[in-house]
Amino acid sequence: MTKFSPTHRKQSCVEQPASAALYDEWLVMMARDGDRQAAVRLYQRWNPRLARAARRYGMEDEAALDLAQECWLAIFKGLSRLRDPSRFRSYAFAVLHRRGSEYVRKSLRERSAMDCLATNTETKPETQSERAAITQAFASLTPDLRVAAHLHFVEGLTLREIAQVQQIPEGTAKSRIFNARRKLKDALGPST
Template identity: 50%
Template sequence: MTGRIAKSPPAGRLYDELLVTLVQAGDRRAGERLAARWQPRLARTARRLLGDDEAALGVVQEAWLSILRGIGSLRDPSRFAPWAFGILRRRCADHIRKAQSARRHSGECTQEPIVAAMADEALAIREAFAALPADQRLAAQLFFVEGLTLAEIAEVQEVPVGTAKTRLFHARRKLKAALIGDDT
């Protein structure tokens, strides 16, 4: 028991469940509404993982193709969020692997330039997130930005809840250190 009081899901989650159910029944308009609601969230997460707006949008389109092809097999519409983010995570990982392979074959340098000065807090946060290992960055993005629970993060990352909790703990510690200038 986590000590949390059980509460009803927010209206947005219930609406998403309804949309998923309607999409599974063949309602194209519901699919368009679901995509309109989820496109910004998936794009934001892809940009955080890939660090490239253009690549992120392409990966999100690929993820949507997989989501719409496989939505009929989603047994529990309430699990749409972790299921969709899991698909996105796999598409981002595929993109990163392909990009690394292309750089190796072309002989490009794989290091990105480091930004010397922080212009504002948003830049500091982006840099702090970018400095996190990929697994911690995804856990932090899903928790702090997308509002997923530890169980949902574990499902997206295909790890036990304890591992997701550890990743989030370390990400939080590193973000705090980076943002307050502490070298912990």
């Protein structure tokens, strides 16, 4: 078994290489200046990540894709106000968080508290797949914990970025990550 140093851990799939981040910054600047091809390329690079994150709000695939599309309208509309292109990642996820939160609030208003709780705690039949186990564990988290965990573990956002996206203090973001990690560990059990 190979041991990894703490610096090697930084090269995980969730962290963007410097060249990818610079490319995204360039795309943001070009799109902001009206370059349609740059906007299309930015969309192509980021839409899968936004759609994947949208699913963490408890949406089915089609609804998650719709939410991501709605977010893109807001992202492109507000791109001219984004002063620092290096902050595009947190900006895009902040737009998603606001829209996803609206979706959750609307869902909660439409259903009774018991119906909502039953829907969020439904689990799929057990499978041998680790992916299914992880999906179930994420589904068991509250929406705030689920989004914070997704942004941290899947998207690689820092605590500061998560705090900005969710519009909460950094300490609350840290607490959400800690609680999500604990609950995920409990849900996944010792075998995973």
